[in-house]
Amino acid sequence: MSLLEVKNLKTYFHTRAGTTRAVDDISFSIDKGEIVGVVGESGSGKSVTCHTMLGLLPSPPAKVEGGAVTFDGDELLHLPPPILRAIRGKRISMIFQDPMSCLNPYLTILDQVAEPILTHENVSREEAERRAIEMMKKVGIRDAEQRARSHPHEFSGGMRQRAMIAMALVTNPDLLLADEPTTALDVTVQARILQILRDLRDDLGVAVLFVTHDLGVVADVADRVVVMYRGKVVEQGSVLSIFENPSHPYVKGLLACRPTFETKYRILPTVDDFLETEEASDGSLTLRERPDATARLAELESKSDPEKQVDDSSEPEPLLEVKDLQVHFTSGGGFLGKPKETVKAVDGVDLSIPKAKTLGLVGESGCGKTTIGRAILRLVPSTSGFVRYDGANLASLNPAELIACRKRMQIIFQDPYASLNPRLTIEQALTEPLVVHRIGSGASERRDRVVSLLEEVGLSSEHLLRYPHEFSGGQRQRLCVARALAVEPEFIVCDECVSAMDVSVQAQVLNLLNELQESRNLTYLFISHDLSVVKFVSDHVAVMQAGRIVETNCAEELYRNPKETYTQELLDAVPKADLETLRKRSG
Amino acid sequence: MPKETAGVTKHGSSLWKDARHRMAQNKFAMGSLGVIALMILFCFVFAWFCKDPNKVNLVNKFAPSSGEHWFGTDALGRDLFARILYGGQVSILVGLIATAVSVAIGIVYGAVSGFVGGRTDAVMMRVVDTLLAIPFLVLVIVLQATLSNFSGDATKWIVESWGWDKEFTGRLTNVVPLFFALGLLGWLTLSRIVRAQVLSIKEREFVEAAVALGYSKARILFRHVVPNVLGPTIVYSTLTVPGFIMYEAILSFLGLGVESPNSSWGVLIKEGANFLETEIQLLLLPGLFFSLTLFSLNFLGDGLRDALDVKAAKD
Numbered sequence: 028m029s030l031l032e033v034k035n036l037k038t039y040f041h042t043r044a045g046t047t048r049a050v051d052d053i054s055f056s057i058d059k060g061e062i063v064g065v066v067g068e069s070g071s072g073k074s075v076t077c078h079t080m081l082g083l084l085p086s087p088p089a090k091v092e093g094g095a096v097t098f099d100g101d102e103l104l105h106l107p108p109p110i111l112r113a114i115r116g117k118r119i120s121m122i123f124q125d126p127m128s129c130l131n132p133y134l135t136i137l138d139q140v141a142e143p144i145l146t147h148e149n150v151s152r153e154e155a156e157r158r159a160i161e162m163m164k165k166v167g168i169r170d171a172e173q174r175a176r177s178h179p180h181e182f183s184g185g186m187r188q189r190a191m192i193a194m195a196l197v198t199n200p201d202l203l204l205a206d207e208p209t210t211a212l213d214v215t216v217q218a219r220i221l222q223i224l225r226d227l228r229d230d231l232g233v234a235v236l237f238v239t240h241d242l243g244v245v246a247d248v249a250d251r252v253v254v255m256y257r258g259k260v261v262e263q264g265s266v267l268s269i270f271e272n273p274s275h276p277y278v279k280g281l282l283a284c285r286p287t288f289e290t291k292y293r294i295l296p297t298v299d300d301f302l303e304t305e306e307a308s309d310g311s312l313t314l315r316e317r318p319d320a321t322a323r324l325a326e327l328e329s330k331s332d333p334e335k336q337v338d339d340s341s342e343p344e345p346l347l348e349v350k351d352l353q354v355h356f357t358s359g360g361g362f363l364g365k366p367k368e369t370v371k372a373v374d375g376v377d378l379s380i381p382k383a384k385t386l387g388l389v390g391e392s393g394c395g396k397t398t399i400g401r402a403i404l405r406l407v408p409s410t411s412g413f414v415r416y417d418g419a420n421l422a423s424l425n426p427a428e429l430i431a432c433r434k435r436m437q438i439i440f441q442d443p444y445a446s447l448n449p450r451l452t453i454e455q456a457l458t459e460p461l462v463v464h465r466i467g468s469g470a471s472e473r474r475d476r477v478v479s480l481l482e483e484v485g486l487s488s489e490h491l492l493r494y495p496h497e498f499s500g501g502q503r504q505r506l507c508v509a510r511a512l513a514v515e516p517e518f519i520v521c522d523e524c525v526s527a528m529d530v531s532v533q534a535q536v537l538n539l540l541n542e543l544q545e546s547r548n549l550t551y552l553f554i555s556h557d558l559s560v561v562k563f564v565s566d567h568v569a570v571m572q573a574g575r576i577v578e579t580n581c582a583e584e585l586y587r588n589p590k591e592t593y594t595q596e597l598l599d600a601v602p603k604a605d606l607e608t609l610r611k612r613s614g
Numbered sequence: 615m616p617k618e619t620a621g622v623t624k625h626g627s628s629l630w631k632d633a634r635h636r637m638a639q640n641k642f643a644m645g646s647l648g649v650i651a652l653m654i655l656f657c658f659v660f661a662w663f664c665k666d667p668n669k670v671n672l673v674n675k676f677a678p679s680s681g682e683h684w685f686g687t688d689a690l691g692r693d694l695f696a697r698i699l700y701g702g703q704v705s706i707l708v709g710l711i712a713t714a715v716s717v718a719i720g721i722v723y724g725a726v727s728g729f730v731g732g733r734t735d736a737v738m739m740r741v742v743d744t745l746l747a748i749p750f751l752v753l754v755i756v757l758q759a760t761l762s763n764f765s766g767d768a769t770k771w772i773v774e775s776w777g778w779d780k781e782f783t784g785r786l787t788n789v790v791p792l793f794f795a796l797g798l799l800g801w802l803t804l805s806r807i808v809r810a811q812v813l814s815i816k817e818r819e820f821v822e823a824a825v826a827l828g829y830s831k832a833r834i835l836f837r838h839v840v841p842n843v844l845g846p847t848i849v850y851s852t853l854t855v856p857g858f859i860m861y862e863a864i865l866s867f868l869g870l871g872v873e874s875p876n877s878s879w880g881v882l883i884k885e886g887a888n889f890l891e892t893e894i895q896l897l898l899l900p901g902l903f904f905s906l907t908l909f910s911l912n913f914l915g916d917g918l919r920d921a922l923d924v925k926a927a928k929d
Contacts, residue, residue: 404826433828446819449629450841459837460827494628507823514827 029056030234031080031202036094038072038079041087049075051258052094057202060232062224064249064266066242066281068529071255073238077204079104081115099201117147120195124207126187130179136163137175140194147198162193165230166223184392185216189223196227203235209244213391213556218600221248240529242285243559246270246609247602254278257312267613271606276301276316283324284534286563288586289605294327294538295563298531346518346550347403349378352412354395354402372398374574375412378552380518380567385544385551387565387582389558389597395574396554400520403552404438405429416518434464437511441523443503447495453506454491457481460513480509484539501532508539518550525560537564558601562586570594633845636921643917646910653907657702664696668875676893685899688885697877698900704789704878705904708796708862709855709911715797716804717851721840723801724808729816729835739809742802754795754861755870761791785876792871796858807850811843845922852915856908863904879904 038050050072057063067073078084080096080103096103098119103111120143123129130139141159144150150158156175163171166189179187188208195203205224209217225248227233237249245252246266253263254275262275273279280298300323305313317323354373372395380386390396402409405421414421416436424432440446447456457477460466467473478488484505495503504524511519521540525533541564543549555561561568562582569579570593578591589595627635637643665683671691679686685694727738745753765787772787773780815821816839824834863880865871872878879900886897 401822406822406825430828433826436826438823438826440819440823442819446823448820448824448838448842452628459829463827463829463833496629497627510823510827 029058030099031236032056032095032097033076033080034095034097036076036079036096037092038075038084038089039092040089048258049089050079053255053258053260054094055253055260055263057234057236059201059234060228061251062228062235062237062249064245064252065236065238065255066240066245066252067255068240068531070257072258073255074206076255077121077206077236077238080204081119081121082108082111083121113147116143116200117198118200119202119204120198120200121204121206122188122191122195122208124210126184126191126211127179129191130187132179135176135178136182136190140175140190140197143194143198159193159197162197163190165227166190166193166196167219168193185212185219188212188216188220192220192223192227196231196233199231200233203233204238205235206238207240208237210239210241214558214600215391215596217244218602221602224248241602242281242530243287243602243604246604254281256314259312261314265613267606267609270604270609275314276320277314279320281530285530286534286537286559287604288559288562288601290559290563292327294541295534296324296327297534297538300324300327343381343383345379346382346417347378347380347552348415349376349399349403350413350415352376352378352399352402352414353410354398354407355410371574373402373409376571376574376576378569378576378579380550380552382517382550383544383548384566385553385564387561387568388552388554388571389556389561389568390571391556391597394571396571397522399571400438400522400552400554404433404436404520406438434514435516436518436520437514437516438520438522439504439507439511439524441526443500443507443527444495446507447503447510449495452492452494453481456495456506457510457513460510464514466514476513480512483512483543484509485535499532500528501535504528504532504536505539508536508543512543512547517548518552520552520554522554523556526555526557533560540564558586558597570597629845633921637917640917640920642913643921646913646917649906649910650914653702653903653910654706657699657706661696661699661703664699665693667692667696667700667877669693676889679895686895688896689889689893694882694896694899697882698879698903701877701879701882701900702903702907704872704876705859705862705880706907707789708793708878709859711793712796712800712858713851713855715794716800716854717847719798720801720804721808721843721847724805725812725835725840725843727805728809728812729831729839735809739806742805745799746802750799751861751864753799754865757798758791758795758865758870761795765791788873788876789878792862792865796861800854800858804847804850804854808843808847811846812839815839815842849915849919849922852911852918856911859904859908 033056034054036050036053037048040047040049053072053076055063055065065073065076075084075089079089079091080098082103091104094104098114101114103114106114130136137156137159140163141152141155144155144158145152148155160171160175163175168174168186168189174182179190182190188211192208208224209220212220221244224235224237228235237245239245249266251264252266252269254261254269254277256277262269262273262278269278270282273282277298280296280301283296283301284298286295301317301320303315303317305315307313352373353371353375356370356372357367358370374395376395376399378386378388378399388396388399398407401407403414403421409422416432419432421429421432451459454474454477457480458473461473461476467476477491481487481490486502486505486509490498495506498506507524524540525536528536537560540551544551551564553561553564565582567579568582568585570577570585570591572593578585578589578594580590585594586598589598669692671687673691674683674687675689675691677683677687677691683693683695685698688694688697723738723742727735769780769783769787772778772783821834821838824838829838859879862871862878863883866878866880867884869884872881874881882900883897883904886893886900889896
């Protein structure tokens, strides 16, 4: 018998707006010592499943409409609260996504790691603390004895996540529910955490339910995969079988639309190329494979320009040149005479981007990559160095010239929810740059321009009078692209502009960026932490660490043949999901 | 690229429209809005058809309610119903005008302080700190006294140059200093709230996008930042209206507010309190109008807070 068995589980949310079938009749099981990955995009119901099992959902609006969750012979859904509490944290533990907000900032790490033992077992405080420190060592917190009494803010993100894992495992649970445990972390840290989870499974025999949106991570860590789509399980099986032979069209689409190091397409396939959905009036879904899926793929492949891979021998003139750029931030120095502290966010960076090409800038969080983008656009003042754009030194421009120059260079941000003013309609938001820069004359001409911009990014004139909150994340990012294009720039900084998106939406936006580059001859600075995405879009790639550029090379070459150890480390940390690796691991 | 045509509504619904919709479903808030509307109607329209509130009739003092005097008469034989309605004019106007003045100052002051930042911000906020450190009522009394020096001249000037009725103008100029004294000092907390909101909105990426698009500072501040802080501001200001009415009542109760023979709810309550043991309706009836209005305004404020709540809104 398996450790945990979920049978026909249904969790619905009843709100005034109607009923949402968040989890709709799903079944799966986990054995002892097994890691099962639950994959799905946002809103697929994967987190809700996790929370339902432990009775953590607020009810109302959530209501379990049917099904059973059997854990080691107990029916979890109908246990009286005191008994369920005894299982939570003792036999089933949970790790959450954000280690920042899941640790109490007022208590020491040791207090928090020891707390589950003190709650669930009748042991002395000394004994609990001894075991807590032991577990902290096991999850890779160095000098655990000394550091145990620090507070969460003294730990880095990765260390905090380790403390969370220690807290979850300290009572020797049988099952660990991990809800996106590595999503907020850098790749190198993620790789270490995944390794720790695998080791713990081997050493302690703990079963792990690993919820994530990232197929690469699942391939790396899980034995079996459950793929969810809009509340349903569309496919489940061993990792190898799913990656080698996906049968459901959604899974096929999901696998294909994810750029990897091996991607040869110039235009990414999207889930829509594989899947047709039909929603009946009662909210039930019918998923069908597109009959022309194979033809569509072949077409994409033929469109993929083989010359892209060939390096241009004749380098065109650089449009943008950055020389020895430094950006320092000072804090402190208030009038009470606190000492000033200087952070060198960007510490002597040289870059150059040829016209109509894309430079990818990768690095881990806090390395200064975002600051470079903003300093180039003079959104933050640079401390020294210069930025030469099309022959003119940006730092020496007077305010009037700067405004004229703003027209030529634009930026697209990470969070499409925060980058549109919620009080303006789409028409107002897109007309405003035209008015400010006196582009087009008269209301009707500007309106025509706005409509054609919308069409260029795949929206239409019926969206003109809507407000940003009425659009999905992907649509909003397109609106941001349209707004940036309104002033007809030549150069766009894309600052993590697909990082917050689901892979299927990410593919659409990446395709859009590529199409626009061709049709409008745009130059991009593409800033991202995701090495696969950067490889897909970039002609050249610069790797950044602690405010400096470590290595720059053309994309193919850099990934095939990294020269610096840091680049090598980054590349190694990316979860490998290619079939060869998978076969080797399972074989 | 496939065209996305999710949803069919052509006209979008703005955040304001959503808030109005949520508001309309809140029965308490809508009821309160009705009561306030009714109160305004009574005090400003119905009052014109009432008896003269200042007509003394010593023969008929403390008369019980009758067809002629609905609420009876007071210690000087004046019609209580008319006095309550006329008193309501002053009280409601105090609430509205003082709030309008303080909101206007508070938004501009707080928005500029938060948006400009740095040294300007520090100086502007220290000014607020200093004013907050002095007891509010003391400041109001001093300012009112200063403004009142001009009100006599103003009355004369208006009567002479525009030919207005002297008594009416006198009544007006008598209370206006109070309105402005309250309004000119009531914006302190509001400016703090606006500043805090502006500080967080200013970090949002649409503001940065606006900078990158080359918009001017004033445009960014008043088109992109300020409209986004109006929600909390409106909620706060509905909750200050009762506060101002209370202050007027307190000042009148102390004898520093509205001068007799004019009335306000505060004055009436003060007068009624003198006859607490024998003629309790002189206290209860104005008190009832006063409390009803305050309750309604508080319910309205709560309703607005729920309707404009960021968490309830669709992002």
